[in-house]
Amino acid sequence: MNGARVEFRGLRRTFGATTALDGLDLTVAPGELIALLGPSGCGKTTALRCVAGFETPDQGAVLVDGDDITHVPANRRDAGMVFQSYSLFPNLDARDNVAFGMRVRKVPAAERHARASELLELVGLPVHGDRYPHQMSGGQQQRVALARALALEPRVLLLDEPLSALDAKVRVTLREEIRRLQQSLGITTIFVTHDQEEALSVADRVAVLKDGRLEQSGTPAEVYDSPATPFVAEFVGTMNHLPGRLSGSAEVEVLGQRLPVQGALPGTTDVDVLVRPETVLVSPSPDGAALVVSSSFRGASVRLRLRVEGTEFLADLPGHDATRYAPGDRAAVRLVERPVLVAASSTVAAPEAVAAE
């Protein structure tokens, strides 16, 4: 089983007044797991459905290994799909569900049963072949759906938020298994998700979409550490906006520190400096500049909400430091010395609430 190269070329698709895809260009390398990430309505699912053949783009083309498949009917495409909602056929047991595609292709019964059992074993359900969908948990159903998608040995695997209906623990184990399976099979995989943590943790490459266009694509570390646009910076991870002043050619003054600027400069000297909560260094200090407004403990880390001269921002500290900061305490803050992204100053730059994720 080898992965195919998938290319989106200038895909456009509108539904009435809404534009789902607005000229999407993206190439997925063979054997790569790419995560399409974006807020709801950004066109990521539409893009995936164009590959599966459930949507036809108004303009542009989808190419698999250089062949234009834009107008190939869905049942003749070489792509297995796992859906967001539970999609197993309720009248068939797990084994027959996995074997459905082989039955369509008239594979002999003995052969398809053997292959279905093999696939069920692969997804970790070796003894569940006789179970009907209503007898299985959500996670098990999605595993069977994954086995079904792989049954015809497709060269492209399409995952449409397959984990969003599952509870947190199952979600994490299943996504790791999907990743392990994908790497061992070497199948090109397009993983649609709105969960940035999911995207960052499993993908070879993350493509962030906004309003039907590609905003940035790169490795998880690139997207997180050097977001190409303020939107990406905002969407992937949490971002603080701190007021700063540009000084010199490529430096910005923020919280009394001078930091090098990375990326484009806005026209003004007053800017917003974008800073990750984990790059804010906090130390207890009775006469520090910052006031601890609130603190929320998250086990491994603690997130503090701090205020300096009327600006509120968030800082993430190791969880064992939680007891050192109580609301009302004063603390000294410093930023990690590294290039920062700046954006045109916006007066409504309140960071999200401490409790929000």
Add this chain to the structure above:
Amino acid sequence: MAALTPAVLPDVDAPRPARPRRVRVWRGVVLAVAALYFVVPLLASFVFTVNDPVRGFTLDAYLEIFGAEGFVPSLLLSLGLAAATIVVVLALTLPAMLAVRLSAPKLRPVMEVLCTLPLVVPPITFVAGIGTVLRWGPDHLATTPFYQTVIAIQNPAFPVVLVIAYVVLALPFVYRALDAGLGAMDVRTLVEAARNCGASWPHVLLRVIVPNLKSGLASASFLTLALVLGEYTVARLLGFQPFSVWIVTISGANAAMSVAVSIFSLLLTWLLLLVLSTAGTNRRSRS
């Protein structure tokens, strides 16, 4: 999220208060009243058919039915019409409803109104229209091949025109039954999953939709069967003799037998419905 709502979660494990005694009493009363309403006329009819004023208990009335002239042909005609109607109405509505659900959801209200329309047209009006067309046809189509068609659909041995009429009359019931069945499953996802596995459209319909729509299909079939077996107006006025018309014809001659025939047809209909419903629900255990 959990941090925001610690104390207000309802206690799901709280024992449900026992149902008040009064409710249970009323249930019994309602059941008894309903049973009286349905059972008394049936029982009275049955007693009437088996109680001969002179000879006491006798089953003659029932035995007579089977010997009566026209019983077998009219019954077979009704069953044949019912079978044909069920096949035609399902073959027409199911693909249409699927297509509307999948690719033109905006047309759903239109389809709903169209399918419900036969309910508001009285059968007498309906049959007057059909009669007019059937009379008009031979006069105006005499020189065309359609002339033979108009004659053929009125063949008394198997009047296709009745099937056509019954398909229209059954539409509202079939639409409702199938709509409820389709509403209970995620049609789009199942269809897309099947298409993704390489299934052609007929394969999707027969191997994915039909097996998962059994109860909907069964209830659509019951309702159509019951409708066709009991339909009188259209058949009578167009001059055909299915079972319902035969019952009315025969009832003039022998009072006890006509009531016996009614009870017999009731039992027959129940039996058929039972067969259909078990066929519709019990197939899963086989695999």
